[in-house]
Amino acid sequence: MNKDFPRIMTLLRKERGLSQKQAAADLEVTQALLSHYENGKRECGLDFLVRAADYYNVSVDYLLGRSPMSTGASVTEQQLPESSETEKYDGVPSGLSVFFQKKLLNNSVDILFALLIKAKNSGLSKSVYTYLSLAVYRCFRMIYSSGRNNDEHGFSIPEEKVGSLTTAALAIEDARGRSAGISGGSEDEKITTARIEQEFASKAPALLSIVNSAEKSLNKLQ
Numbered sequence: 001m002n003k004d005f006p007r008i009m010t011l012l013r014k015e016r017g018l019s020q021k022q023a024a025a026d027l028e029v030t031q032a033l034l035s036h037y038e039n040g041k042r043e044c045g046l047d048f049l050v051r052a053a054d055y056y057n058v059s060v061d062y063l064l065g066r067s068p069m070s071t072g073a074s075v076t077e078q079q080l081p082e083s084s085e086t087e088k089y090d091g092v093p094s095g096l097s098v099f100f101q102k103k104l105l106n107n108s109v110d111i112l113f114a115l116l117i118k119a120k121n122s123g124l125s126k127s128v129y130t131y132l133s134l135a136v137y138r139c140f141r142m143i144y145s146s147g148r149n150n151d152e153h154g155f156s157i158p159e160e161k162v163g164s165l166t167t168a169a170l171a172i173e174d175a176r177g178r179s180a181g182i183s184g185g186s187e188d189e190k191i192t193t194a195r196i197e198q199e200f201a202s203k204a205p206a207l208l209s210i211v212n213s214a215e216k217s218l219n220k221l222q
Contacts, residue, residue, distance in 0.1 A: 004065025123180030
């Protein structure tokens with residue numbers, strides 16, 4: 001049985017503000033049967049699957065959890081926009097403004113991937129990408145869950161479990177990345193503050209600032 005279909009069906013109905021009774025009538029099934037579909041107690045037939053996709057104006061692949069996009073499209077490198085530099089803020093912010101935080105992270109990540117490209121280590125690159133993806137996912141869950149009206153059916157992992165699972169997954173990727181990165185190397189490949197400042201003059205302050213700030217935070221926990 002597909003585990004994503006019940007969750008996505010429930011999410012779509014709630015996002016559109018429909019009662020289960022109304023959605024069932026529109027989809028030409030009984031409320032009890034729709035309830036079984038949304039609770040994962042029954043599997044629907046192909047006819048209902050197509051009808052539900054048309055009703056919610058999404059693709060069948062999206063309903064089945066095969067695509068993260070409602071259109072069913074896959075994400076390609078060519079369709080993604082470049083990083084935006086258009087955000088501006090006026091005056092002196094109290095602490096770090098969200099725009100400054102974004103710049104610090106964007107520039108730091110640019111350096112990380114520039115170093116990975118030079119390292120030519122696919123295992124290390126995969127671990128870094130997965131680690132960052134997990135962090136982005138967890139941050140999105142934090143923002144999403146802060147809104148009381150946001151429906152948790154948007155995710156397959158319950159909120160009460162996501163913290164511990166993410167922490168475990170991050171630890172695994174950290175170990176994999178360190179293992180993949182073990183090699184002899186040469187003196188020219190050493191990463192030093194001087195090298196970072198020389199090769200990434202405009203972006204280096206962002207990364208070095210984050211490193212400094214992170215270590216201060218971590219030292220407080222020792």
